[in-house]
Amino acid sequence: MKGVLITFEGIDGCGKSTQAERLVEALRRRGETVVHTREPGGTELGQRIRHLFLHLQGLDIDPTTEALLMAADRADHVRRVIAPALAQGAIIVCERFADSMIAYQGYGGELPLDALHALNALATGGLEPDVTFLLDVDPSLAFERRGRPADRIEGKDQGFYHKVRQGYLALQKQNPQRIILLDGALPIEVVHQEILSELARREILSAQGGSGR
Numbered sequence: 001m002k003g004v005l006i007t008f009e010g011i012d013g014c015g016k017s018t019q020a021e022r023l024v025e026a027l028r029r030r031g032e033t034v035v036h037t038r039e040p041g042g043t044e045l046g047q048r049i050r051h052l053f054l055h056l057q058g059l060d061i062d063p064t065t066e067a068l069l070m071a072a073d074r075a076d077h078v079r080r081v082i083a084p085a086l087a088q089g090a091i092i093v094c095e096r097f098a099d100s101m102i103a104y105q106g107y108g109g110e111l112p113l114d115a116l117h118a119l120n121a122l123a124t125g126g127l128e129p130d131v132t133f134l135l136d137v138d139p140s141l142a143f144e145r146r147g148r149p150a151d152r153i154e155g156k157d158q159g160f161y162h163k164v165r166q167g168y169l170a171l172q173k174q175n176p177q178r179i180i181l182l183d184g185a186l187p188i189e190v191v192h193q194e195i196l197s198e199l200a201r202r203e204i205l206s207a208q209g210g211s212g213r
């Protein structure tokens with residue numbers, strides 16, 4: 001049985017980790033085999049890349065180098081975690097995937113989109129999520145929500161985040177079947193229920209609970 005790849009996307013502070021956790025809990029309660037993972041940092045190598053990418057003090061990394069680091073993380077993650085879990089029939093809930101690179105390095109960092117799509121294709125081997133939940137919020141709300149000190153990317157200004165947000169919205173318009181747009185300003189439970197309904201509509205879950213596959 002082939003598994004399912006569900007990804008969560010949005011700007012920092014959009015609430016995607018909260019929603020991913022809620023979904024993972026709900027799926028496990030229904031008896032599903034679930035792998036909860038994220039990019040960057042879903043493998044041992046990825047954790048080191050994540051540290052380099054986000055937490056080295058005073059490091060200036062240009063968008064091209066960022067994209068290459070993220071592609072390395074993604075290639076390792078797909079081969080070691082995502083593809084094997086899919087082959088075993090698991091539901092994978094992944095926080096961020098290839099769309100993040102288009103939004104952050106493409107729209108935010110202003111790199112050519114066709115080059116980034118090619119890099120993503122190389123890293124993923126052509127694998128695409130079955131469904132992606134995009135939590136859309138205004139950058140000012142996202143800034144307010146962040147409780148901890150900013151990492152290297154979060155230290156960028158709101159202008160950067162407006163570009164990233166527009167990038168995500170453009171991706172959603174280009175892929176309306178795959179990418180589901182959700183209002184990240186709504187209460188957590190309301191968004192969670194919308195996610196469960198969408199998965200039921202796609203027969204990934206049955207409306208009564210349990211797998212619809």
Ligand code: TMP
Pocket residue numbers: 012038039040066070096097098100101102104105153154
């Ligand atoms: P997060 O795991 O807390 O969302 O942080 C990951 C950060 O890395 C976030 O600021 C988005 C950024 N990022 C990119 O810029 N490009 C990428 O391809 C990915 C996966 C993440």
